Amino acid sequence: MSRTTTEVWPPVPTEAPQRHPEAPAPGADLPQHYAYCFGCGDGVEQGLHIRTSACEGVTIRSRFTVTEAHQGAPGLAHGGLLACAFDEALGAAVGNLLRKPAVTAKLETEFVRPVPVGTTLFIDAHLDGVAGRKVYVSAEGRLDAEDGTVAVRARALFVQVKLSHFLENGRPEDLAKIADNPELLTRRSVELNP
Numbered sequence: 001m002s003r004t005t006t007e008v009w010p011p012v013p014t015e016a017p018q019r020h021p022e023a024p025a026p027g028a029d030l031p032q033h034y035a036y037c038f039g040c041g042d043g044v045e046q047g048l049h050i051r052t053s054a055c056e057g058v059t060i061r062s063r064f065t066v067t068e069a070h071q072g073a074p075g076l077a078h079g080g081l082l083a084c085a086f087d088e089a090l091g092a093a094v095g096n097l098l099r100k101p102a103v104t105a106k107l108e109t110e111f112v113r114p115v116p117v118g119t120t121l122f123i124d125a126h127l128d129g130v131a132g133r134k135v136y137v138s139a140e141g142r143l144d145a146e147d148g149t150v151a152v153r154a155r156a157l158f159v160q161v162k163l164s165h166f167l168e169n170g171r172p173e174d175l176a177k178i179a180d181n182p183e184l185l186t187r188r189s190v191e192l193n194p
């Protein structure tokens with residue numbers, strides 16, 4: 001059976017992504033973007049607590065350590081949580097390198113090897129192309145080292161949105177918490193009025 005990564009990617013003609021001049025410098029560690037984000041937020045005890053740093057060009061590197069709270073089968077990471085980790089890493093690449101708000105429209109994951117509890121996945125995410133509001137991005141996750149065995153691949157379409165997407169669709173009480181405590185959004189990774 002063929003794998004999704006053999007298909008043409010990006011699936012439409014695109015322009016080369018341009019790293020924003022104010023994108024974090026290569027090597028810079030990126031703070032969590034929202035305290036209650038399941039992917040990166042410190043306010044979610046059993047969350048993924050992904051840590052990310054900027055790389056050269058249009059690439060970022062995330063690290064995700066699988067804990068007992070992330071199991072699907074005994075001692076192994078749940079595939080849905082691995083997909084979550086990749087959504088976070090892919091989104092961090094789009095948000096930090098292009099500095100425009102965007103949301104995941106489509107996410108594909110390919111699970112190549114089991115990922116045991118205790119593993120740290122090194123996830124490199126790369127912007128592949130931009131077509132209008134559409135941003136195509138892909139990632140590979142390696143076991144326990146930058147050059148470890150590839151365990152998961154993912155690719156996604158993000159769509160750039162206006163700030164109103166979040167203001168009109170977010171739960172009012174959570175938006176009110178941010179209005180009261182802007183520190184919950186610990187990083188302005190994007191320009192809010194693209």
Ligand SMILES: CCCCCCCC(=O)SCCNC(=O)CCNC(=O)[C@H](O)C(C)(C)COP(=O)(O)OP(=O)(O)OC[C@H]1O[C@@H](n2cnc3c(N)ncnc32)[C@H](O)[C@@H]1OP(=O)(O)O
Nearest residue numbers: 033087088091092095103104105106132134157159161189
């Ligand atoms: C630093 C931050 C890290 C964050 C990491 C986490 C990221 C997330 O999890 S975001 C949350 C999950 N995602 C969502 O909730 C998004 C929900 N979906 C939506 O709100 C809308 O469908 C949205 C915004 C994606 C698109 O709607 P809209 O703005 O009306 O645009 P629309 O015209 O439908 O689509 C724009 C383009 O994308 C294409 N498109 C949209 N969805 C898809 C899809 N699933 N497959 C293929 N193409 C798609 C459309 O065909 C269109 O293409 P074209 O410009 O060529 O006509």
